[in-house]
Amino acid sequence: MKIIIAGGGTGGHIFPIIEFINECAARKIEVLWLGTNRGLERKHKPDGCTLIEMNISGFRGKNLFKKFISIVSLFFSIIKLIPKILFYRPTAIVCFGGYVSLPAGITSIILGKSLYLHEQNAVFGTSNKILKFFSKKIFLGFPINGYNSHKIVLTGNPIRNNLQNQTQSSKQHDEFNVLVTGGSLGSEFINTHVPKVLSSINFADYGINKLNIFHQTGVNKSDYVRDLYSTSICLQTKDFFDDMHQYIFNADLIITRAGALTLSEISAYKKYCLMIPLPTSIDDHQLKNASIIEDLDRGTIFEEHQEIKILQEKIKFIMHNKKYACEDSKVIPNHFDAAKKILDCILN
Numbered sequence: 009m010k011i012i013i014a015g016g017g018t019g020g021h022i023f024p025i026i027e028f029i030n031e032c033a034a035r036k037i038e039v040l041w042l043g044t045n046r047g048l049e050r051k052h053k054p055d056g057c058t059l060i061e062m063n064i065s066g067f068r069g070k071n072l073f074k075k076f077i078s079i080v081s082l083f084f085s086i087i088k089l090i091p092k093i094l095f096y097r098p099t100a101i102v103c104f105g106g107y108v109s110l111p112a113g114i115t116s117i118i119l120g121k122s123l124y125l126h127e128q129n130a131v132f133g134t135s136n137k138i139l140k141f142f143s144k145k146i147f148l149g150f151p152i153n154g155y156n157s158h159k160i161v162l163t164g165n166p167i168r169n170n171l172q173n174q175t176q177s178s179k180q181h182d183e184f185n186v187l188v189t190g191g192s193l194g195s196e197f198i199n200t201h202v203p204k205v206l207s208s209i210n211f212a213d214y215g216i217n218k219l220n221i222f223h224q225t226g227v228n229k230s231d232y233v234r235d236l237y238s239t240s241i242c243l244q245t246k247d248f249f250d251d252m253h254q255y256i257f258n259a260d261l262i263i264t265r266a267g268a269l270t271l272s273e274i275s276a277y278k279k280y281c282l283m284i285p286l287p288t289s290i291d292d293h294q295l296k297n298a299s300i301i302e303d304l305d306r307g308t309i310f311e312e313h314q315e316i317k318i319l320q321e322k323i324k325f326i327m328h329n330k331k332y333a334c335e336d337s338k339v340i341p342n343h344f345d346a347a348k349k350i351l352d353c354i355l356n
Contacts, residue, residue: 043059062085124353130299150271164346199229261332266297
């Protein structure tokens with residue numbers, strides 16, 4: 009059996025794809041991955057998987073000339089894909105979103121191949137909005153309000169499960185771990201304001217005698233961010249945490265953007281988070297992602313247009329009420345099983 013997977017460009021698309029490829033490999037299913045030539049695909053491609061890098065760019069948020077180039081590249085990408093897909097003869101084509109999914113999805117429609125979609129966010133991305141009418145099934149990472157269809161299967165977002173049965177790193181009862189991240193590229197807003205707010209709070213008032221902060225800053229911003237924290241805090245700043253899931257696993261509280269993959273890992277490990285959605289995210293999808301988590305009482309939202317003192321008040325409220333300690337909450341859906349659920353559905 010052969011499956012073509014399309015998607016890439018950003019970690020939010022790439023890492024769920026990798027987990028799905030690993031599930032396919034475990035069942036001896038051959039995979040061809042259609043990705044971009046500018047993302048992380050080449051660096052993270054699993055062994056045994058063939059990667060075809062496509063030169064195509066996004067459409068939304070671009071000027072008129074770049075939109076024209078995007079449409080032209082879409083047309084030529086479809087022309088190039090037709091013989092490749094005919095030769096490969098896949099049983100199914102699975103699109104994980106991002107602009108590279110659109111030519112793959114359109115080609116599958118032209119050739120009459122079985123098309124499946126996966127949407128990581130709580131709102132459909134551009135490619136999936138177009139392709140959803142022609143798909144056999146649509147797998148969702150989070151529920152999407154206002155959209156009901158017999159095609160929908162709420163699977164969650166495929167994430168790594170190698171820490172699922174581990175216990176937290178040992179620490180004293182009066183220690184407290186805070187993870188701060190603005191995503192792989194960092195966030196100027198989070199880098200500038202969160203260190204000052206955390207440094208202004210007396211955590212000893214909440215029974216915390218040792219505060220450990222782990223802050224992912226983005227490239228070349230580590231020194232700048234370190235200087236904004238109080239010297240009394242046990243602090244680690246780093247451009248990028250390669251093992252982010254390990255930091256999430258060991259955290260008591262997480263301050264983060266609201267990307268789908270990050271929130272899926274936070275939810276799966278039953279952690280509490282303070283979410284600062286990226287206000288410029290397309291279709292405001294980060295705010296919609298965050299709203300799902302807030303409705304489950306597993307996090308609270310602070311928006312950038314609010315006064316900074318509200319950010320401080322929210323952190324104090326979390327600490328005073330020990331919101332971070334509610335580990336018995338349900339995780340809906342179970343993201344650890346997402347890759348298996350998706351493949352089971354395709355095979356059945």
